[in-house]
Amino acid sequence: xxxxxxxxxxxxxxxxxxxxxxxxxxxxxxxxxxxxxxxxxxxxxxxxxxxxxxxxxxxxxxxxxxxxxxxxxxxxxxxxxxxxxxxxxxxxxxxxxxxxxxxxxxxxxxxxxxxxxxxxxxxxxxxxxxxxxxxxxxxxxxxxxxxxxxxxxxxxxxxxxxxxxxxxxxxxxxxxxxxxxxxxxxxxxxxxxxxxxxxxxxxxxxxxxxxxxxxxxxxxxxxxxxxxxxxxxxxxxxxxxxxxxxxxxxxxxxxxxxxxxxxxxxxxxxxxxxxxxxxxxxxxxxxxxxxxxxxxxxxxxxxxxxxxxxxxxxxxxxxxxxxxxxxxxxxxxxxxxxxxxxx
Numbered sequence: 527x528x529x530x531x532x533x534x535x536x537x538x539x540x541x542x543x544x545x546x547x548x549x550x551x552x553x554x555x556x557x558x559x560x561x562x563x564x565x566x567x568x569x570x571x572x573x574x575x576x577x578x579x580x581x582x583x584x585x586x587x588x589x590x591x592x593x594x595x596x597x598x599x600x601x602x603x604x605x606x607x608x609x610x611x612x613x614x615x616x617x618x619x620x621x622x623x624x625x626x627x628x629x630x631x632x633x634x635x636x637x638x639x640x641x642x643x644x645x646x647x648x649x650x651x652x653x654x655x656x657x658x659x660x661x662x663x664x665x666x667x668x669x670x671x672x673x674x675x676x677x678x679x680x681x682x683x684x685x686x687x688x689x690x691x692x693x694x695x696x697x698x699x700x701x702x703x704x705x706x707x708x709x710x711x712x713x714x715x716x717x718x719x720x721x722x723x724x725x726x727x728x729x730x731x732x733x734x735x736x737x738x739x740x741x742x743x744x745x746x747x748x749x750x751x752x753x754x755x756x757x758x759x760x761x762x763x764x765x766x767x768x769x770x771x772x773x774x775x776x777x778x779x780x781x782x783x784x785x786x787x788x789x790x791x792x793x794x795x796x797x798x799x800x801x802x803x804x805x806x807x808x809x810x811x812x813x814x815x816x817x818x819x820x821x822x823x824x825x826x827x828x829x830x831x832x833x834x835x836x837x838x839x840x841x842x843x844x845x846x847x848x849x850x851x852x853x854x855x856x857x858x859x860x861x862x863x864x865x866x867x868x869x
Contacts, residue, residue, distance in 0.1 A: 528720075528823070528849040530557045535853045536727035537567065539734065541688040548574055561696070562644040568692050569651050572632060575685055576658055582686060584626035591616050625662050628677065628686055633659040634667060635693040670697050695719050721780040724823055725764045728778050728847075731860055732767060739767040739868065746775075749808050763805055767868070773809060773816045774867045777802045784822040784831055784846060792829045794820070794844055806840045817841040817867055824848040 534552045538544040544552070549570060557563040575581065589600070591607070591614040603616040636652050636659070665673060675694055679687040698719050725743075732741035746761040765776040777798065785792040798820050806818040817840060824830060824846035831844040847859055 529851065530560060530563055532849050532853055532856065533560055533563055533723075534567070535856075536723055537692075539730040540723060540726040541691065543685060543688050558645070559643060561639065561642045562648065564692055564696050565639045565642070565644045565648050565652065568632075568635065568639070568689065568696070569648065569655065571685065571689050571692070572636075572655055572658075575689065576655075579685070581624055581658060582626055582628055582683065583622055583624055584628075585620040585622055587618060588621045588623075589616060589618050623661070624659070627674065628690060629659060629662045630665050631673065631690060631693050631697075633662045634665040635696050637664060638667065638696060667697075673697065695723070717780060717782055720823075721778075724780040725778045728776065728821070728860065729765045731857075732765060732864075735861075736767070736864055739769050739864065742766055746805055746809050761805060761808065767864070769868050771814050772868055773814055774863075775802065775805050775809060775816070775818045776863075777805070777818070777820050778823075779820060780823040782825065784825050784827060785829055794831055799842075799844075802842060803837060806842060807838065810840060817843070819843040819845060819863070821863075822846045824850070826850075 531553075534544070534557075538549070543549075544567065549567065552563070552566065555566070557566070589603075591604075593614050598618045600616040600618055604614075607616060633656065636656055640649050640652050675690070677687075677690060729741055729743060732739060742765075744763055744766045746763060748755050748758050748761070750758075763775045764778045767774045767776070779795075779798060781795075786795050787793075802818040802820050806816050810816045819842070820831075822831065822845070830846045832846060834841065834843045836842075845863075847856065849856060
């Protein structure tokens, strides 16, 4: 379980731009569901983008027939289409257009949100924004998985990074099912999307409030006595905190079920425990005190893991983080982890 308002706080840590005064109203406004929150952030973000910098434009390759030369002539297509008979040539040229891939994602997401269960005045605001995208094509929402999310961002288009990330949460988190030609949207974020946000939030929280712990998602080298490691899988922690000789490796997990059940017995997810144990033992050294923690997002299940173990000389904790409370309580829980391991 997670309080809708806390999704905003998690996003705000993941994308510092959301902590500006322009988005401060999100801290106090009540949202009915995650879709309503994401629609609000997207509507505000696109509005700011249009007012301050305008929508992004890119050079997009276009093809058309002309009675003069424009760009590169496509001889084969000109002959095949018989445009030469009409004294025209098919030309390929770059057009500085709003119809770039990033804007197509934005437009498609707006259209999806308008169909979802959000407040009517929010839908009205989003429809107004669509006017700015009249020259932008929509993406085929029948195959969301084919959308290319690998885009390069820098300081000049940092605002677009946040907008595209919100679109990712919407298009991947709002489950779409087609019934009799219509699109039905179920308003909850899927486990995979929330898992990525959960990890990013915890890392950015510690970067913001405990920079002296050098928070990072660091790589861990295999301890090999003999042989090459080129075929071994890469080990990368979600969060690593380091202060002096003390190291804490945190594996953040967002699951619908915090434990696995077999023959009516609840146990910690095997793969999670094997993973954190491997991280800790390969990070271990004589002059370092290395500890590990699996930090689950707390669910509404009766059984919640909360244990501490000493395994082969290293401390490994299994804990849950309650996200269904006031954000100040979430802060206390994260702060308490630091106080426990870095007195």
